[in-house]
Amino acid sequence: MAGIDQPPRNGQFGKEPDWEWSEILGDPDDMDTELAALVEKAERASEIRDNVAFWINNMLEKHGVNTIYQLGLSDEESSKREDAVFEVYRQDVENGDFSKLDISALDECRGDELALAEAIDLQLQVYIEKRIASEMFVMMCVSTELDSQRVMDGTEKTDIIADHLLVLDETSRSPWFGFLNEALGGEDVSSGRVEKAMNAQAAANKTGDPYEKSREFYDRIFMETGGGLSAVQTALVAYDIAGLAMKEMTDQASGGEYAYCIEKLQSIGLSDEQITTLIAAYKEIMRKPPKAEE
Numbered sequence: 001m002a003g004i005d006q007p008p009r010n011g012q013f014g015k016e017p018d019w020e021w022s023e024i025l026g027d028p029d030d031m032d033t034e035l036a037a038l039v040e041k042a043e044r045a046s047e048i049r050d051n052v053a054f055w056i057n058n059m060l061e062k063h064g065v066n067t068i069y070q071l072g073l074s075d076e077e078s079s080k081r082e083d084a085v086f087e088v089y090r091q092d093v094e095n096g097d098f099s100k101l102d103i104s105a106l107d108e109c110r111g112d113e114l115a116l117a118e119a120i121d122l123q124l125q126v127y128i129e130k131r132i133a134s135e136m137f138v139m140m141c142v143s144t145e146l147d148s149q150r151v152m153d154g155t156e157k158t159d160i161i162a163d164h165l166l167v168l169d170e171t172s173r174s175p176w177f178g179f180l181n182e183a184l185g186g187e188d189v190s191s192g193r194v195e196k197a198m199n200a201q202a203a204a205n206k207t208g209d210p211y212e213k214s215r216e217f218y219d220r221i222f223m224e225t226g227g228g229l230s231a232v233q234t235a236l237v238a239y240d241i242a243g244l245a246m247k248e249m250t251d252q253a254s255g256g257e258y259a260y261c262i263e264k265l266q267s268i269g270l271s272d273e274q275i276t277t278l279i280a281a282y283k284e285i286m287r288k289p290p291k292a293e294e
Contacts, residue, residue: 052143056183063179068128069135069235071143079230082128089124100127133218136235138164138176142183144243151186158189162197172198213285214238220281224274233268240265241275245282 053071060067068085069078089100101123109116141164145152152160161180170176172191181188221229221237229237240261247253265275 052146055146056139056142059183060179063175063182065175065179067135069132069139071139075230075233082132086124086128089128090121093120093124100124133214133235133238134168136239137167137214138180140239142180145184152184154187154189157184157186158193158197159201160184161189161194162201165194166198166201171195213288217282217285220285221278224278224281225270229268237265237268237270237278241278241282244275245279245286248279249283 050072056071068082070081073081092099093101101120105123106116106119109119141160161177161184164180165172165174165176168174168176172195177191177194217238218234221234221241225234225237244253244258244261247258252258262275266272270278
């Protein structure tokens, strides 16, 4: 007689079951094969990312583009780089270069040296965070294009370069133009053609805020994470969430690449619920029509 803690053996309560454990758990060999395939996909995706990062960093150096953010650095290395740039910008201010400051916003601090110094430091930090977000956005877009290996026509390439330069607050005479012209492949486009596209986009943007959606998404990340992420981490989260959302919207939410992005976000400290919430938020924000200025 079977005891309470001893499950009945096959046939004890009747005929032998017509199922096998392998039907529930799957064949161990098949499971090992699937696991190995997922690991291989993740490793291949990681290797591709490393190669793309190496290529982009070399291309930026070739064209003389100086950046705050650099692909492939650890959080600690990025933080040190950010701190070093902050000290350079602070020295620039001491030497009379106020190009990165909103002077009018500092008027209320005149006469109070401590408050003025704190306000300047805050403005410089905000400038750096915005710059990092812009650089990361452009580099990630270039990475995506390289990964897709598609060839765009001259008109599309012109519009994309113009958009990226506007995001960076650069001109068609910037070293960034040369980098983007080569990195995006296809036919070369002229700086004059890109400048015309930039002027057209700038004129169109007067009817609304071109960065409205990105700002709203960054605000959602800030609220969801409690503001506990650095500027670099926030930008990385934004990029990975956008990538996951795009994969879901194009029925590609499977495989090693998707799983690897989830794992990266979890390693930063995001829960599954936060990741799901942010993906939904991104989709919602992207579907919104732009608001016209009143």
